[in-house]
Amino acid sequence: MLSQRARYALRALCFLAGREDPRPAAIVDIAEASAAPRKFLEAILLELKRHQILVSSRGRFGGYLLARSPEEISFADVIRALDGPLALAPCASKTAFRPCEACPGITDCPVHPALVAAREAVAGVLEGWSLSRAIGPLGAEILQAK
Amino acid sequence: MLSQRARYALRALCFLAGREDPRPAAIVDIAEASAAPRKFLEAILLELKRHQILVSSRGRFGGYLLARSPEEISFADVIRALDGPLALAPCASKTAFRPCEACPGITDCPVHPALVAAREAVAGVLEGWSLSRAIGPLGAEILQAK
DNA sequence: TTTAACTCTATCGATTTAGTGGGAAATTGA
DNA sequence: TCAATTTCCCACTAAATCGATAGAGTTAAA
Numbered sequence: 001m002l003s004q005r006a007r008y009a010l011r012a013l014c015f016l017a018g019r020e021d022p023r024p025a026a027i028v029d030i031a032e033a034s035a036a037p038r039k040f041l042e043a044i045l046l047e048l049k050r051h052q053i054l055v056s057s058r059g060r061f062g063g064y065l066l067a068r069s070p071e072e073i074s075f076a077d078v079i080r081a082l083d084g085p086l087a088l089a090p091c092a093s094k095t096a097f098r099p100c101e102a103c104p105g106i107t108d109c110p111v112h113p114a115l116v117a118a119r120e121a122v123a124g125v126l127e128g129w130s131l132s133r134a135i136g137p138l139g140a141e142i143l144q145a146k
Numbered sequence: 147m148l149s150q151r152a153r154y155a156l157r158a159l160c161f162l163a164g165r166e167d168p169r170p171a172a173i174v175d176i177a178e179a180s181a182a183p184r185k186f187l188e189a190i191l192l193e194l195k196r197h198q199i200l201v202s203s204r205g206r207f208g209g210y211l212l213a214r215s216p217e218e219i220s221f222a223d224v225i226r227a228l229d230g231p232l233a234l235a236p237c238a239s240k241t242a243f244r245p246c247e248a249c250p251g252i253t254d255c256p257v258h259p260a261l262v263a264a265r266e267a268v269a270g271v272l273e274g275w276s277l278s279r280a281i282g283p284l285g286a287e288i289l290q291a292k
Numbered sequence: 293t294t295t296a297a298c299t300c301t302a303t304c305g306a307t308t309t310a311g312t313g314g315g316a317a318a319t320t321g322a
Numbered sequence: 323t324c325a326a327t328t329t330c331c332c333a334c335t336a337a338a339t340c341g342a343t344a345g346a347g348t349t350a351a352a
Contacts, residue, residue, distance in 0.1 A: 001230070001231070001233070001234060001235065001236075002234045002235055002261075003308095003309070003310090004309075004310065004311095005309085005310080007235065007246070007257070010257045011256075011257060014256040014257065018256075026327090026328070026329090027328080027329075028328095035248035035249075037310085037311060037312085039311070039312055039313075040310065040311050040312080042329080042330085043311090043331095045329090046329085046330070046331085056328095056329065056330090057318095057319080057328090057329080058317075058318045058319060058327090058328060058329045058330075059317095059318050059319020059320055059326095059327065059328055059329075060318095060319060060320040060321070060326070060327045060328065061319085061320070061327085061328080062318085062319070062320090062327080062328045062329060063328075063329080064329090075260050075264075079234075084147070085147070087147070088147060088148045088225075089147065089148055089153065090147075100153070102181040103181075110157075110160040110280040110281050110282070111153070111156045111157060111160065111280060113280070114221050114271070114272065114275045114279075114280060115148075117271045117275070118221075118268050118271045118272055121267040121268050121270065121271045122264050122267050122268045124267065125260070125263045125264045125267045126260065126264055129260045129263070133260075134256045134257060134259070134260060135256050136256070149339095149340070149341085150340075150341060150342095151340085151341080170297095172296085172297065172298090173297080173298075174297090183341085183342065183343085185342070185343055185344080186341065186342050186343080188298080188299085189300095189342090191298090192298085192299070192300085195298095202297095202298065202299090203297090203298085203349090203350085204296095204297060204298045204299080204348075204349040204350060205295090205296070205297060205298075205348090205349045205350025205351055206295065206296045206297060206349090206350060206351040206352070207296080207297080207350090207351070207352095208296075208297045208298060208349080208350075208351090209297075209298080210298090
């Protein structure tokens with residue numbers, strides 16, 4: 001299960017991906033759009049910035065913008081930034097591999113191959129799922145039509 | 147990430163699947179084989195029994211047996227029994243669907259389709275991955291050869 | 293009736309999670 | 323320069339979860 005943080009993050013990023021305004025969006029507006037508590041979202045956006053998914057500017061008219069185009073930000077990027085590896089166990093992770101303690105070892109563990117297969121399956125989906133795909137091919141046009 | 151409970155469970159079940167002895171296995175032996183603390187494993191096996199993955203007999207020479215053949219027990223069964231739904235969010239679960247609060251709704255949520263796709267991917271793998279597959283086609287023979 | 297096993301409930305400490313609060317730093321506009 | 327606005331950073335709390343342990347109770351075979 002995703003954490004609440006990751007869910008807020010995905011909603012917030014979809015909102016940002018759908019905006020056509022080139023000026024940065026303030027936390028307050030993002031919080032309203034993604035139905036997240038303002039202060040809580042603050043920490044989330046900061047984390048996304050640390051992972052180079054967002055860029056920010058301070059002061060008046062400051063706020064957040066996507067660090068790159070929505071096609072180049074995948075759900076996998078976002079979830080990894082907030083919840084860590086996609087894998088079901090550290091020993092099955094590609095981005096944060098760590099052997100499990102008290103295990104016969106990678107080659108002998110009967111559980112390991114299944115976890116690797118599961119990780120590959122979910123990573124295959126989420127790495128290919130970008131923000132632009134999430135808001136749909138019509139996402140931008142719909143907003144523009146308003 | 148899987149809980150430690152689920153990991154112990156998978157190891158324990160693989161051990162049971164590889165045994166050729168028709169008599170039930172005692173907790174102590176299962177604990178040793180799966181490198182799990184005895185009392186902790188106790189609760190896990192009980193949970194697996196509640197989910198009809200194991201059957202038990204009490205008293206002297208009592209213990210646990212698989213409730214059905216190893217081909218008919220999937221990793222998905224085990225993980226669902228101990229960690230709950232495979233989905234990344236309740237709204238994407240097939241076995242325990244629940245709409246997320248403060249969400250535009252299934253049809254309008256831009257995040258939902260990705261979570262459903264991820265769930266289908268991981269369920270596809272884990273539902274098709276049985277204990278017998280985990281211990282390998284040679285699993286039984288190897289044990290017999292000893 | 294003893295003994296070896298499962299069953300059940302309660303509890304504990306550490307960690308994580310969700311969320312809040314206050315203030316410092318930066319930027320803009322007057 | 324000053325005031326307003328906005329991000330940034332730190333500390334903190336309450337509740338839940340997780341991994342694990344303890345102990346009393348129940349069952350069944352020898």
